Every structure is written in structure tokens, then in C-alpha cells.
Amino acid sequence: MSQAAKETAKAAANAGSTNADATRRPVITTPREREIHIERIFDAPRERVWRAYTDPKLVAQWWGRGNKLVIERLEVERGGHWRFVEHAPDGVHGFEGRFREVTPPSRLVQTFEWDGLPGHVVLETTTFEDLGDGRTRVVTDSLFFTNEERDGMLQLGMSDGLNQSYAALDRLLASL
Amino acid sequence: MSQAAKETAKAAANAGSTNADATRRPVITTPREREIHIERIFDAPRERVWRAYTDPKLVAQWWGRGNKLVIERLEVERGGHWRFVEHAPDGVHGFEGRFREVTPPSRLVQTFEWDGLPGHVVLETTTFEDLGDGRTRVVTDSLFFTNEERDGMLQLGMSDGLNQSYAALDRLLASL
Numbered sequence: 001m002s003q004a005a006k007e008t009a010k011a012a013a014n015a016g017s018t019n020a021d022a023t024r025r026p027v028i029t030t031p032r033e034r035e036i037h038i039e040r041i042f043d044a045p046r047e048r049v050w051r052a053y054t055d056p057k058l059v060a061q062w063w064g065r066g067n068k069l070v071i072e073r074l075e076v077e078r079g080g081h082w083r084f085v086e087h088a089p090d091g092v093h094g095f096e097g098r099f100r101e102v103t104p105p106s107r108l109v110q111t112f113e114w115d116g117l118p119g120h121v122v123l124e125t126t127t128f129e130d131l132g133d134g135r136t137r138v139v140t141d142s143l144f145f146t147n148e149e150r151d152g153m154l155q156l157g158m159s160d161g162l163n164q165s166y167a168a169l170d171r172l173l174a175s176l
Numbered sequence: 177m178s179q180a181a182k183e184t185a186k187a188a189a190n191a192g193s194t195n196a197d198a199t200r201r202p203v204i205t206t207p208r209e210r211e212i213h214i215e216r217i218f219d220a221p222r223e224r225v226w227r228a229y230t231d232p233k234l235v236a237q238w239w240g241r242g243n244k245l246v247i248e249r250l251e252v253e254r255g256g257h258w259r260f261v262e263h264a265p266d267g268v269h270g271f272e273g274r275f276r277e278v279t280p281p282s283r284l285v286q287t288f289e290w291d292g293l294p295g296h297v298v299l300e301t302t303t304f305e306d307l308g309d310g311r312t313r314v315v316t317d318s319l320f321f322t323n324e325e326r327d328g329m330l331q332l333g334m335s336d337g338l339n340q341s342y343a344a345l346d347r348l349l350a351s352l
Contacts, residue, residue, distance in 0.1 A: 079294035100295025119276025
């Protein structure tokens with residue numbers, strides 16, 4: 001096969017997978033200072049996606065990317081705290097934060113902090129958009145104190161972990 | 177007295193009180209985006225000021241501005257949490273955060289969050305400068321997620337509370 005044909009085949013393959021990608025692959029961009037913007041479409045109605053984000057029993061099944069996840073706290077209300085402990089092959093990782101706003105089933109605003117970088121707090125705004133066809137678009141904007149902290153997060157290989165979490169969420173949503 | 181003489185007298189009075197002011201009155205400025213910069217000189221050596229900021233028994237005596245203060249947690253180490261509950265005439269107020277950096281006796285970096293505005297996290301960097309004459313300059317830079325959050329804090333009458341806390345700290349330092 002010529003190089004040009006290979007490119008064409010690749011383009012066709014990409015074109016063929018575009019619809020699947022729109023659902024399966026998160027779009028990660030940095031449109032504003034200190035921010036990471038993530039969009040992902042899930043093949044499930046909004047109420048079900050909301051439950052997967054807020055019910056401790058369900059969160060435990062996807063947030064840890066297949067690793068054991070202990071939900072120590074998940075108080076889904078303004079001022080409530082959350083704390084998860086992930087038992088990964090490379091060690092035990094704690095994550096925690098607090099809810100600034102809880103508006104079911106459309107919006108969560110909460111802080112996020114990894115024990116490995118204490119005090120490096122991220123403000124996460126997650127919106128759940130009903131696409132009207134049984135699917136839901138989840139948009140997460142993460143605001144950091146500085147661009148350096150944001151870029152450090154991007155370099156930590158955030159997108160791999162995110163893909164794994166979202167794939168686990170796909171499976172959970174299909175099973176509910 | 178002529179207007180000019182009045183101005184001169186006022187200037188002289190201000191000049192006369194400059195030294196006292198440098199010690200007694202915090203200088204609060206907003207030199208950078210999203211930041212509040214505070215400087216205050218204390219008439220005590222740096223080690224003593226450091227203790228007043230990090231020993232729970234001492235913090236309880238000044239941080240609450242004369243109100244009862246319960247120190248629920250004060251883990252002065254990287255990753256350590258802190259949580260104080262102030263019993264003020266207008267109600268009970270919780271404050272909490274986590275240490276990003278602890279470098280005795282010169283530098284503390286920690287987060288700050290008031291229960292009344294959960295998720296509105298402030299990143300505070302406090303430096304303790306030995307002035308070489310038995311006095312210590314304490315500089316606190318508070319970094320907010322947005323200018324709006326910073327300006328909201330300024331409008332909450334932050335400087336009155338700060339004056340009361342620092343006056344209580346003056347008294348404590350003199351007694352140690």
C-alpha cells in the first residue's frame with residue numbers, strides 16, 4: 001500500500017470512528033488561564049449519570065479506574081466533605097475536597113486535592129447536560145491557583161487515568 | 177490655626193505615630209491579581225512568633241480575637257490538616273485547611289477555608305522575618321481563585337478582625 005493510501009485508510013478509519021470517539025474519548029483543552037476543560041458524552045440519561053457521580057456505592061465502582069476505592073466520606077451537599085482512598089498497584093492514594101455547590105441533576109462545584117500534593121487545591125465545576133436522546137454530556141472545568149499547577153497536572157498523565165475512569169463509568173452506566 | 181498649619185500639624189502627628197503604626201497597624205495591600213498582601217511587625221523574636229502560630233495552646237489564645245477558639249486539629253507538617261472553631265457573639269464559625277509547606281521558623285504555606293463559604297479556598301503564604309532587633313515582620317500573601325473572591329473577603333471587614341487578632345497576639349507575645 002502506498003503512503004498516500006495508508007493516510008487515506010487512516011483518515012477513513014478515523015472518520016468511521018468519529019461518532020464512537022465523540023462518546024468514548026474525552027476532549028481535553030486549556031481554553032483559559034489556569035483551567036483544564038474536559039468534555040465527554042456518556043450513553044446514559046442524565047439522572048443515571050448524576051447518580052454515578054454522587055452515590056458512594058456507584059462512585060466506588062468507576063472512580064478508581066478498576067482499582068479498589070474506599071469512599072471514606074461523600075457528603076453531597078453544600079459544605080459537605082468528600083475523601084476517597086484508591087489502592088493502586090503503585091501505592092495508596094488519598095483524594096479529598098469539599099462541595100461548594102450541589103444542584104441535582106445538573107451541576108456540582110467542588111474542590112479537589114491529592115494527598116501527594118497537599119494544598120494544591122483545584123476548583124472543579126462539573127455540569128451534566130441532557131442531550132435529549134438518552135445521552136448526557138459531562139463537562140468539567142478545573143481551575144488551578146496557577147498555570148504551573150495546571151501544567152503539572154497535565155504532565156502527570158492525567159488523560160490516561162481519565163480514560164480509564166470514564167471507560168469504567170461507561171461499563172457501570174450500561175449495567176444500571 | 178490656618179489650614180496650612182492644620183495640615184502641617186496633621187502631618188507631624190502622622191510622622192510622630194509612624195513608628196508605632198509600623199508595629200501596631202497591619203499594612204493591607206492588593207499589589208497583584210487575586211492577592212491580598214499583609215505586613216505586620218511584632219515586638220518579639222522570630223522563634224516566639226513562630227511558636228504563637230504553630231503551638232495549639234498558643235494559637236487558641238489569639239487567633240479567635242478574644243473569642244473562645246477550639247483547636248480541633250493543628251498538624252503542623254506538610255499535608256497536615258488544621259481546623260479551628262470560633263465561638264463568636266454572632267455564632268459559631270469553623271475554619272479549616274491543610275499545610276502545603278512548613279519550614280520553621282521562617283515560612284508556612286497553607287490553605288484557608290471558612291465554613292460559611294465552603295470551597296472558597298485561599299492559599300496563604302506566611303513568612304517570618306527576623307528584623308535583628310528582637311522584632312519580627314510577618315508577611316502574609318493570600319491567593320484567591322478569582323478577584324471576585326478576594327474582593328468579597330475584603331468587603332467582609334477582614335481588616336477589623338485582623339486588627340483584633342494581631343492585638344491579641346501582641347498581648348500574648350508580651351506575656352511569653
